[in-house]
Amino acid sequence: MGQSQTAIEQSTGSPLTILSEDERMFRASVREFSEGELRPRVAQMDESAKLDPAILKQCFDLGLMGIETPEEYGGAAATFFTAILAVEELSRVDASVGVLVDVQNTLVNNALVRWGTPDQKQNYLTKLASNSVGAYALSEAGSGSDAFALQTRAVDKGDHYLINGQKLWITNGNEADIFVLFANANPEAGYRGITAFIIEKSSPGFSIGKKENKLGIRASSTVELILEDCQVPKENVLGELGKGYKISIETLNEGRIGIGAQMIGIATGAFESALAYTRERQQFGKTINQFQAVQFQLAEMATDLEAARLMVYNAARLKDAGLDFVKEAAMAKLFSSRVAERIASKAIELFGGYGYVKDYPVEKYWRDSKIGAIYEGTSNMQLQTIAKLIIGGK
Ligand SMILES: Cc1cc2nc3c(=O)[nH]c(=O)nc-3n(C[C@H](O)[C@H](O)[C@H](O)COP(=O)(O)OP(=O)(O)OC[C@H]3O[C@@H](n4cnc5c(N)ncnc54)[C@H](O)[C@@H]3O)c2cc1C
Helix, strand or coil, X not given: CCCCHHHHHHCCCCCCCCCCXXXXXXXXXXXXXXXXXXXXXXXXXXXXXXXXXXXXXXXXXXXXXXXXXXXXXXXXXXXXHHHHHHHHHXXXXXXXXXXXXXXXXXXXXXXXXXXXCHHHHHHHHHHHHHCCEEXXXXXXXXXXXXXXXXXXEEEECCCEEEEEEEEEEEECCCCEEEEEEEEECCHHHHHHHEEEEEEECCCXXXXXXXXXXXXXXXXXXXXXXXXXXXXEEHHHEECCCCCHHHHHHHHHHHHHHHHHHHHHHHHHXXXXXXHHHHHHCEECCEXXXXXXXXXXXXXXHHHXXXXXHHHHHHHHHHHHXXXXXXXXXXXXXXXXXXXXXXXXXXXXXHHHHHHHCCCCCHHHHHHHXXXXXXXXXXXXXXXXXXXXXXXXXX
């Protein structure tokens, strides 16, 4: 108790939740934006299922769309953990903006930083850090968990590829200008034909289809992409031909930590709402937080949240340290999505009838939490990854 910040930082084995000066300042600036600009717009964005363009612009202005991007491309050259803090803080107020920033940083920018050619980086990373939204297009109607069964095909036409197929469930699709899209360029080779392409919205043969009307994260657009003889220049192949499967596995391994961050943000928002409400609401002549049954529920929520946050932060810090993180990332996503759902559900109960209506924020946290068990690999897929890694191969 009473240990100074510096003393804590200097001690060996720095506690996971202790932030560096830079991290603290960054988190404070994201919180200021979330509370001041985002919170007043959340209900309307949820109701209309539309992202406010002013929020999008501010995400760029604040540097939230190129957190890890090197400075030479206009990014903030910060750590992966910093991106995780941004997703957590934004999701504490609105998980739709959380996933906007998450997909941009942990999937799209990440793929370009790791596999982009110098020209691709110069062109696309610069745009993505300053004014262009990115989307990541792997899933199709018939291939979700079994992602490598994708049916979108790319045919070599000399100086360009012709791509045909449809993508489904693509986050940021309505706002995006730049798509990292996976298609099979050599179906005979099975998954070893899968190739990643960088596709611009203006490409001939590319169009946006139906927008989904969702349970939660409603202000985040989720759309179908239609590719009909879509022309993509050869220089827009991302990474090696036939190595798209590797790009998708590796980006999603990191992306999962981002979803974990989204989930602990939702859980924090719901928990804080419940804490404040139970402090005010009176029944039987006292505030309801004076009943031990309510106190114990709050204590359970706080403990769940602490555990989930430690798992997400640890996975992110392992990644930044260049250590193995795949098992920890899968565990963090699995656990934090369960925790977010549990905490948001309990928050509704603690609000009583008021929790069930849209005048209060907790029903939205619950709706938003559900996606954590589905995208970037369902909970069963996380369990499969964890099981494989703990049991080991022959
Ligand atoms: C809001 C939203 C946003 C999304 N954003 C994107 C995006 O930006 N880009 C993108 O590419 N995709 C995106 N997705 C797609 C998402 O990743 C898939 O929905 C997800 O991977 C699950 O695939 P599926 O829907 O086809 O379900 P299925 O794969 O059909 O799974 C149905 C059920 O079967 C279970 N199951 C399947 N196979 C197995 C197995 N082998 N063992 C045990 N259980 C199994 C699953 O766990 C699940 O419970 C998004 C989805 C949503 C809903």
